[in-house]
Amino acid sequence: MDLNELLAQGRNRRSLLQAMGVAAIGISFGGLAACSKGEGKKLANGEEAKLNFYNWDTYIGETTLDDFKGATGVEVKMDLFDSNDVLFAKFKAGNPGYDVIVPSNDFVERMALADMLQTLDHAQIPNLKNIDPTFIDVDYDKGRKFSMPYTWLSLGIGYRKSKVKTKPDSWKVLFDSPEYAGRISWLSEAGDMFRLYGKYLGKSVNALTPADIATIEAMMIKQKPNVKNFHVDDGQDLLLKGDVDLVLEYNGDIAQAMTEDDDIDFIVPKEGSQLNSDNLCIPKGAPHPKNAHAFINYMLDAEVDKKITETILFPTPNAAAKALMPDSYKNNPVIFPPADVLAKCEYAKFNPELQRLFEEAFTRVRAA
Template sequence: MDFKTFLQAGNSRRAMLKGMGVAAVGFSLTGALAGCGEKEAKKLANGEEAKLNFYNWDTYIGETTLEDYKDSSGVDVNMTLFASNDELFAKLRAGNQGYDVIVPSNDFVERMAAADMLMPLDQAQIPNFKNVAKDYQDVPYDPARKYSMPYTWLALGIGYRKSKVNGVPDSWKVLFDSDEYKGRIAVLSEAGDMFRLYGKYMGKSVNGLTDDDLKAIEAMMIKQKPNIKSFHEDNGQDLLLKGEVDLVLEYNGDIAQAMVEDSDIGFIIPKEGGQLNSDNLCIPKGAPHPKNAHAFINYLLDAEAGKKITETILYPTPNDAAKALMPDAYKNNTVIFPPADVLAKCEYAKFNPELQPKYEEAFTRVRAA
């Protein structure tokens, strides 16, 4: 079975979400506990009410994951969506509004931990941690996985409509420093990622930018802004599919999905290299249901549950047990798992407490220009 056949055997993420009646602001799965009366459904054996509030990225969960979890645990999951790490951080920085599990990227795990916004995990309550690949069990941004569990890893690159571009757009230049595709480009709305990728285009490390670099990048962004149609809110693949843009800065998993729906779409990590991210499962300080949160994270790390998530979202999984259940069409796909020589030119971003506010301030000026 080839990759396209494998995927077309199931629903796309957009079709799945549409079928579930998902609104842009999120959705909830609620109702009485199956087989129990109302009074019995209010409390679980752990003493917590049978609820969990999940703050997640759009189109980033398995087709039946939340329903399956409710069937197995009796817990109703209310999932709401955020569009960027900046939005997630700002929302939680103002105080936990009732979230139990959140999904920040690697540099924001580091940032939120430093700001005392995350609850240390009790790994005894997460036995499925054993399913995680060794490379993801102890990571620089969260040594010994004190605050996070890995959910996916991902690579930023360029999604493009083959029939609308001149050859393969293999340089960040087409997005960052050219009017060749004026009005047909969408880029990210997240400040740090944008500045770091401009740095890559300039031949810098994503973790090696200086104040002078930031000034130069800000000027480049303002110059390029008339050529940008939108700074997208985690929906770049949809803009590409709808024909609203022809090139988009987006994650490999999102474009892998779009490629199944439209054979005219391609993906490339530019020759200058790119940025790798890892999205993670965390429990924010003040979570109202911490025991449920641990149990939910453990469930997401289950091999079969992880397989169903991966089949839907099409991101590289750090869950070895789940990956082992996936077909070769997934494991050998070079969009989802870029070749070693391509990955060698990519880097994970580190949280820089000095530069992060500068990224945000400069990007605000760019957006307002």
């Protein structure tokens, strides 16, 4: 079975969520095999049968939450965010009531340093055994003290083949050229934008200086008139609708769009790019920490993650789930870029001082 057949089995991930609403989705389930259904009922672990989940848009399987309800009876409410900056800002004044969140690698580090994350009890997450060992002892969270890996991903250019003169194999087309004026879309996340501009200038994403940031800010302001918008985690939708012809976006998002429109393609520019890894974490003050551990363990189950991966089409760090996927997924160069491409890509590290400069400069760019 190939990717198109997988998606043809039901509504694709976007239509599923769009049918429910795009701003904030609340999905509620009740019941427990071992106890009565209903609001406020207690589980055997002493907690209410509830879980509050804060996730990215289009980043869950079509039946995952329903299936979790069937397995545990826990009622899940899922709200959506569209950038790590929004996620971090939400928790600045304390946990507003969430049990599980999905920050990217550098924000796991940032939130841990800010004492926003609860230490995980690995004894309650036995499905950790399913994770590829290379994703366990990571620089941003040694030994997985605060996070469990959900996906990994690469940033690149999604584009409409019929609208470009040549394959857009350089960041130049998005960052430093009027060639596609009014037909390009940028990310709305400060750190990612500055680090990728750094790649275009031949620098490591982790080696930018305040002088580099000033240079990039000026370049962004110069290029901004050619940019249609700063998208909010929906660049692939802009591409599908024909609102733009080129978009800075994640590989999994474009891989899914490619199954809906064969005029769409994706490329990691020749200068290299940034890799991200999104993670499942329990924020400090989570009202249902035992349910949160159970939910994370459930998400790491091989069959569960296989169903999620079939829907979202991002690279999974779950080796047991990946083994269950078809070759059309495992051998897809958009989802899993070749080794020579990955060799020019890097994970971003959190730098408090640079992050402040990124955000201040990006605010000025957006206001310019």
